[in-house]
Amino acid sequence: EVQLVESGGGLVQPGGSLRLSCAASGFTFSSYWMSWVRQAPGKGLEWVANIKQDGSEKYYVDSVKGRFTISRDNAKNSLYLQMNSLRAEDTAVYYCARDFTVTTGFDYWGQGTLVTVSS
Amino acid sequence: QSALTQPASVSGSPGQSITISCTGTSSDVGGYNYVSWYQQHPGKAPKLMIYDVSNRPSGVSNRFSGSKSGNTASLTISGLQAEDEADYYCSSYTSSSTLKVFGGGTKLTVL
Numbered sequence: 006e007v008q009l010v011e012s013g014g015g016l017v018q019p020g021g022s023l024r025l026s027c028a029a030s031g032f033t034f035s036s037y038w039m040s041w042v043r044q045a046p047g048k049g050l051e052w053v054a055n056i057k058q059d060g061s062e063k064y065y066v067d068s069v070k071g072r073f074t075i076s077r078d079n080a081k082n083s084l085y086l087q088m089n090s091l092r093a094e095d096t097a098v099y100y101c102a103r104d105f106t107v108t109t110g111f112d113y114w115g116q117g118t119l120v121t122v123s124s
Numbered sequence: 125q126s127a128l129t130q131p132a133s134v135s136g137s138p139g140q141s142i143t144i145s146c147t148g149t150s151s152d153v154g155g156y157n158y159v160s161w162y163q164q165h166p167g168k169a170p171k172l173m174i175y176d177v178s179n180r181p182s183g184v185s186n187r188f189s190g191s192k193s194g195n196t197a198s199l200t201i202s203g204l205q206a207e208d209e210a211d212y213y214c215s216s217y218t219s220s221s222t223l224k225v226f227g228g229g230t231k232l233t234v235l
Binding site for chain 1: 161172216221222226
């Protein structure tokens with residue numbers, strides 16, 4: 006059974022940093038692109054970033070470029086999102102998701118972890 | 125403002141069919157057959173319902189179908205059931221640096 010379990014969310018002040026983790030199991034993690042998708046409270050979904058199987062390619066939504074860094078450790082079956090210079094508008098539930106392929110949809114999602122940016 | 129445009133809400137009675145539209149541009153929906161659709165119940169993670177415009181993942185009911193014409197993709201749900209009441213999002217690959225974009229979501233109410 007495919008499982009994606011996020012952790013690392015919490016309350017952080019504006020300008021602060023947070024690192025999210027996603028533990029994957031039930032599939033060959035190193036064979037898939039992986040993404041982070043977020044959802045602000047009461048709002049829609051927003052794709053944040055994704056990373057190629059070997060970590061050699063990474064893409065970001067414009068609003069997080071230069072502040073967020075996606076990475077992975079295939080030996081640990083883990084995906085990460087380092088978030089720096091956090092803003093109030095980054096407040097959201099962050100989902101880890103498996104890319105079905107690099108161009109198509111996300112076929113498995115975690116349960117999400119809440120990040121709240123507030124003073 | 126979302127990159128893809130969806131109606132805020134649609135409704136239908138049990139047994140009826142409804143269609144949700146998703147309008148983009150030639151840089152996303154119109155340029156590629158990489159539109160996907162997601163169902164999200166309150167407090168739950170999204171679930172993939174359709175990928176690559178019209179393909180259903182294993183386990184998804186054949187009451188759900190997808191299509192595309194020009195820059196607009198559509199999700200049709202036939203034989204509406206109470207459990208279909210949820211938010212629905214479209215997504216597309218895009219040639220912009222963003223790579224993937226979502227629609228703003230559509231709330232489906234089963235009357």
